Amino acid sequence: MIFILAFRNLLRNKRSTLLLLMLISFITMVFFWGNSFLSQSDRGLRRTYADNLTADLMIQKTQDISMNLFGANTPVIDDFFVMPVLPAYNEIRTTLEDQGLSQLSAVVSGKAAMDLAGVRQGVPLLGVETPSYFSIFPGIDLLEGELLLQDQPGVMLTRDMVDELREKKGREISVGDSVKFTMAYGTGFRIREVPLKGIFQYSNPGPYMEQIVLVDPQTLRSLSSVLSVAAEEVDIADDTMALLDGDLDNLFTSGDFFGSDDSEFSISDLEEDLSAPAVSSSDIMAGDWNFILIRTETGRNVSRIKKDLNRLLEPYGVTVVDWRTAAGNAAMSVLFIQFFFYGGILLISIAGVISIVNIMLISVFRRTREIGTLRAIGASDFTIAGLIVLENLFLSLIAGSVGLLIAWWGMGWLNNLEIPLGNSLISSLFGTNVLVVELQSLEAIKALAVAVALGICSAVYPGALAIKINPIEAVRRG
Amino acid sequence: MSIIKLSKLEKIYPLGKLEVAALKGVDLEINKGDFVSVAGPSGSGKTTMMNIIGLIDTPTRGEICIEGKNAGTLRRAELTRLRHETIGFIFQSFNLLPVLSVIENVELPLVLGRLKMKKNERREWVEHLLQEVGLEDRINHKPSELSGGQQQRVAIARALAAKPQIVIADEPTANLDSVTGERILNLMKQVNKDEGTTFIFSSHDPSIWKIADHTIFLRDGIIESETRQ
Numbered sequence: 001m002i003f004i005l006a007f008r009n010l011l012r013n014k015r016s017t018l019l020l021l022m023l024i025s026f027i028t029m030v031f032f033w034g035n036s037f038l039s040q041s042d043r044g045l046r047r048t049y050a051d052n053l054t055a056d057l058m059i060q061k062t063q064d065i066s067m068n069l070f071g072a073n074t075p076v077i078d079d080f081f082v083m084p085v086l087p088a089y090n091e092i093r094t095t096l097e098d099q100g101l102s103q104l105s106a107v108v109s110g111k112a113a114m115d116l117a118g119v120r121q122g123v124p125l126l127g128v129e130t131p132s133y134f135s136i137f138p139g140i141d142l143l144e145g146e147l148l149l150q151d152q153p154g155v156m157l158t159r160d161m162v163d164e165l166r167e168k169k170g171r172e173i174s175v176g177d178s179v180k181f182t183m184a185y186g187t188g189f190r191i192r193e194v195p196l197k198g199i200f201q202y203s204n205p206g207p208y209m210e211q212i213v214l215v216d217p218q219t220l221r222s223l224s225s226v227l228s229v230a231a232e233e234v235d236i237a238d239d240t241m242a243l244l245d246g247d248l249d250n251l252f253t254s255g256d257f258f259g260s261d262d263s264e265f266s267i268s269d270l271e272e273d274l275s276a277p278a279v280s281s282s283d284i285m286a287g288d289w290n291f292i293l294i295r296t297e298t299g300r301n302v303s304r305i306k307k308d309l310n311r312l313l314e315p316y317g318v319t320v321v322d323w324r325t326a327a328g329n330a331a332m333s334v335l336f337i338q339f340f341f342y343g344g345i346l347l348i349s350i351a352g353v354i355s356i357v358n359i360m361l362i363s364v365f366r367r368t369r370e371i372g373t374l375r376a377i378g379a380s381d382f383t384i385a386g387l388i389v390l391e392n393l394f395l396s397l398i399a400g401s402v403g404l405l406i407a408w409w410g411m412g413w414l415n416n417l418e419i420p421l422g423n424s425l426i427s428s429l430f431g432t433n434v435l436v437v438e439l440q441s442l443e444a445i446k447a448l449a450v451a452v453a454l455g456i457c458s459a460v461y462p463g464a465l466a467i468k469i470n471p472i473e474a475v476r477r478g
Numbered sequence: 479m480s481i482i483k484l485s486k487l488e489k490i491y492p493l494g495k496l497e498v499a500a501l502k503g504v505d506l507e508i509n510k511g512d513f514v515s516v517a518g519p520s521g522s523g524k525t526t527m528m529n530i531i532g533l534i535d536t537p538t539r540g541e542i543c544i545e546g547k548n549a550g551t552l553r554r555a556e557l558t559r560l561r562h563e564t565i566g567f568i569f570q571s572f573n574l575l576p577v578l579s580v581i582e583n584v585e586l587p588l589v590l591g592r593l594k595m596k597k598n599e600r601r602e603w604v605e606h607l608l609q610e611v612g613l614e615d616r617i618n619h620k621p622s623e624l625s626g627g628q629q630q631r632v633a634i635a636r637a638l639a640a641k642p643q644i645v646i647a648d649e650p651t652a653n654l655d656s657v658t659g660e661r662i663l664n665l666m667k668q669v670n671k672d673e674g675t676t677f678i679f680s681s682h683d684p685s686i687w688k689i690a691d692h693t694i695f696l697r698d699g700i701i702e703s704e705t706r707q
Contacts, residue, residue: 008577376567377587381558472535
């Protein structure tokens with residue numbers, strides 16, 4: 001009966017009901033649209049960054065400054081920024097494997113000037129652990145050449161970068177060409193030259209991702225002065241140690257500085273020594289790394305894993321961050337947009353609640369006599385408040401559904417237009433080249449929940465006033 | 479045995495800086511099953527007294543006891559319960575809910591209260607009441623589709639729905655023509671005889687006082703006289 005009363009009260013007050021209906025529908029519509037766009041962009045960014053660059057989680061050395069995969073998020077003014085090296089790498093790796101996290105890959109990161117085809121440009125470098133890197137990033141499609149191998153120096157460039165260089169200089173660039181990298185350190189430079197091993201493309205590239213250069217880790221370490229090998233105990237032969245006992249004061253003046261005639265020195269031996277790799281492949285893998293990237297199994301709670309790992313790895317002085325932090329400002333921008341959107345929705349909702357409360361108050365005042373009558377014939381406080389809440393609940397459910405239907409239809413219509421997304425920033429935001437927003441039931445439920453919450457919140461004050469109406473009002477306003 | 483007892487009942491209304499005393503120390507006892515008429519000219523305090531007896535208004539001073547319970551000591555929820563279980567109210571201007579049909583209006587006190595009744599029993603009881611007031615052919619009509627007399631009969635049926643001990647009717651015939659008014663009073667008298675329900679109705683029309691067993695004359699907020707037949 002109370003349900004009937006609430007429903008018919010809405011039908012009777014057509015004008016205010018219509019007004020409330022429009023208001024709640026509008027808020028639901030805006031919320032659903034906005035949330036769908038943001039959710040889509042969140043998924044798009046995830047496809048762009050987590051599938052191509054950052055994986056699901058990244059381990060970095062705990063730092064005072066905010067970091068991403070390519071360095072500090074904000075420019076470091078006071079000190080020359082050095083990419084921090086992961087401490088206790090082997091222990092961390094063992095801990096991760098003990099946790100059942102097997103899809104891991106370590107990277108070294110840096111920036112260098114790259115010379116290729118007569119063009120010099122600054123590029124972000126990722127020294128990647130192979131072959132694990134390519135197994136956790138299936139979004140990397142090899143177009144020419146081969147993937148980097150564990151024990152070989154080499155570099156991989158994106159198709160877009162190669163095309164751009166070809167266009168700039170009109171020169172052909174092929175797998176096998178030499179690529180030169182220069183990196184400043186202290187007062188000098190380090191230069192390394194490595195062969196172009198492969199050309200690749202990201203399945204869903206984000207802005208500036210075509211600039212990323214994948215390189216073997218040892219080349220990048222030697223460029224950026226990162227420790228190349230693990231600290232191990234070294235056995236020095238006694239005859240070598242005996243050299244230290246010589247007369248150091250006369251080291252450069254003694255007659256046998258270039259060795260005695262019977263020494264075994266030869267130019268061919270020297271050339272052979274210099275051409276041999278400075279470190280063995282096992283040493284390369286044991287060197288310093290800046291980050292460890294973790295791909296979690298589908299369906300696992302990434303936030304929970306992150307929390308657990310942070311607790312476990314805290315003693316090693318490292319921090320686990322999610323893909324968004326690892327991707328840096330580009331991915332964080334969506335969080336800001338989300339923040340502003342929810343702020344806007346909050347403001348609209350507050351304005352909506354105030355309007356609904358006002359309309360409901362007018363409705364309650366108009367019905368003072370009826371409410372007084374209900375009280376006089378035995379309605380409790382709970383019944384009176386329930387009646388007002390029910391009215392708003394019905395209204396918000398109907399209005400929310402109407403708003404959702406309009407929003408759903410509008411979104412379908414927009415999707416059918418297949419609007420092309422012009423630039424890579426917007427493309428990466430949506431994860432596609434054409435504007436298609438996925439219609440998700442979860443977002444619809446959220447929007448409906450917001451409408452209902454709005455309706456119920458708006459009923460609180462009018463309901464509280466309604467229960468203060470005394471039964472005598474039934475007579476006074478008769 | 480008294481079902482209603484008023485002791486030194488006073489009601490003062492503030493009127494700007496002035497205070498207007500509507501009731502000035504009323505002492506009264508009404509017995510169970512009485513058919514009581516509260517008489518007096520306009521402004522004598524009839525409506526005020528009816529509202530206080532009906533527990534929809536509170537006295538400024540004095541005591542009101544319903545079935546031995548002092549209403550002044552009851553909490554809001556207890557008062558609501560006592561009002562619902564003991565008292566039925568018939569308003570001068572009917573006070574039917576416009577969005578509900580005749581049958582729904584009559585059923586409403588049963589839905590609001592704690593009277594244990596199954597849905598079909600409830601329906602049967604309400605239909606019986608509407609038959610008693612002669613509106614069995616109007617059960618699905620809205621109040622706006624009924625005449626004043628018909629609406630007042632619906633109001634009577636509603637007041638009786640929760641089987642109250644006491645029915646208060648404030649000028650139940652004021653908005654009705656004399657013939658309809660007489661029919662309404664006869665209906666109330668019939669229920670009083672059949673069910674033993676205590677009826678208290680107010681009127682300033684001397685021609686209808688004679689129907690009551692017990693008439694109370696109010697003037698300027700005090701009981702001027704009482705007559706019992």
